[in-house]
Amino acid sequence: MPNPTLQVIVASTRPRRVGRSVADYIVERFAAHGGFEIEVVDLAEVNLPLLDEPHHPRLGRYEHEHTKAWSATISRGDAYLIVMPEYNHSFNAALKNALDYLNAEWRGKPVAVASYGGVSGGTRAASAITEVLVTLGMIVSNVAVAIPMVQSHLSDGRFVGYPQVDQAIEATHTALLTLTRGLTGA
Numbered sequence: 729m730p731n732p733t734l735q736v737i738v739a740s741t742r743p744r745r746v747g748r749s750v751a752d753y754i755v756e757r758f759a760a761h762g763g764f765e766i767e768v769v770d771l772a773e774v775n776l777p778l779l780d781e782p783h784h785p786r787l788g789r790y791e792h793e794h795t796k797a798w799s800a801t802i803s804r805g806d807a808y809l810i811v812m813p814e815y816n817h818s819f820n821a822a823l824k825n826a827l828d829y830l831n832a833e834w835r836g837k838p839v840a841v842a843s844y845g846g847v848s849g850g851t852r853a854a855s856a857i858t859e860v861l862v863t864l865g866m867i868v869s870n871v872a873v874a875i876p877m878v879q880s881h882l883s884d885g886r887f888v889g890y891p892q893v894d895q896a897i898e899a900t901h902t903a904l905l906t907l908t909r910g911l912t913g914a
């Protein structure tokens with residue numbers, strides 16, 4: 729049986745964001761631990777407009793090509809890791825918009841969060857998005873990554889890990905793989 733597909737969703741879409749370098753670092757670590765086929769889904773590249781579908785997403789009656797393409801992308805995932813910043817004590821708008829676009833594509837699938845920010849490590853944003861993920865019927869990992877003072881762990885624009893964050897990444901990988909295997913039988 730092939731490895732399940734983990735999609736690492738890069739939530740920040742800002743120019744000069746740190747999100748992509750944090751995601752790249754986590755992808756490297758996850759790949760070293762094995763067990764998943766990993767695909768990066770970068771919301772800056774997906775570039776969805778603000779939700780513009782006339783029907784409720786649970787009906788799956790998508791009219792726009794960008795929604796059909798987004799649905800096809802997320803349908804490929806067996807599990808997700810959301811790499812997300814904290815903006816004004818909550819999640820960023822592009823992430824919420826991307827989640828709102830779909831419904832059945834998310835349902836029943838495992839998800840973990842890797843948040844980052846200032847002193848809070850993005851934990852307020854992670855708590856806020858958990859309610860959304862549960863509402864979408866996702867199975868939310870109780871193990872997560874939180875990176876405080878993310879800006880001080882950059883070197884030449886690349887995120888540089890340290891033992892505590894590496895431990896959290898490994899624990900999150902293990903939790904996500906256990907959930908995914910339990911749910912898919914993979």
Ligand SMILES: Cc1cc2nc3c(=O)[nH]c(=O)nc-3n(C[C@H](O)[C@H](O)[C@H](O)COP(=O)(O)O)c2cc1C
Nearest residue numbers: 740742745746747813814815816817844845846847
């Ligand atoms: C609009 C905005 C709001 C922010 N609000 C918070 C916040 O509430 N808490 C926090 O820890 N950091 C906050 N920050 C700082 C971000 O954590 C930091 O800029 C981080 O690099 C943002 O991630 P990104 O570069 O991947 O977009 C905020 C940044 C922006 C741009």
